[in-house]
Amino acid sequence: MLVRIVKMSFNPSKVEEFLANFESNKHKIRAFEGCNFLELYRDQNNTNIFFTYSYWDSxxxxxxxxxxDLFKSVWSKTKPLFNAKPEAWSVDKLASLD
Incomplete structure (x- = not known):
């Protein structure tokens, strides 16, 4: 399993546009073959910074x-909204505690 973490910082005036795009595509992304988990997080202090966490089979x-085509469609609407370059990491989960 691969965990993908993406940090995105948006122009504050574009946050609602990003959230609408995510809302309309989140189920399609989660249903994509090999995707087992998808969450969106928002920074508590910098409310224009978001993180996605997704789990992939490989x-x-x-x-x-x-x-x-799904990614290209989502990304083409997301990319112009950024106010900083997005950062992404592919990581291995070493421990998970419930």
């Missing part, structure tokens, strides 16, 4: 998503 599944 790097190949993530790459298939990143090259899909």
């Amino acid at each position: 790097e190949a599944d993530l790459n298939n998503y990143r090259h899909s």
Whole structure:
């Protein structure tokens, strides 16, 4: 399993546009083959900074998503809203406690 973390910072006036785009696509992203989990987080202090956490069966599944029409559609609407370059990490989960 691969965990993908993406940090995104938006122009404050564009946050609602980002949230609307995420809302309309979140179920499609989660249903994409190989995606097992998707969450969106918002920074408590800098409310224009968001993080997505997604779990993927493999790097190949993530790459298939990143090259899909769905990703291209979502990203084309998201990218112009940024006020800083997004950051992304692919990590391995080492421990999980409930």
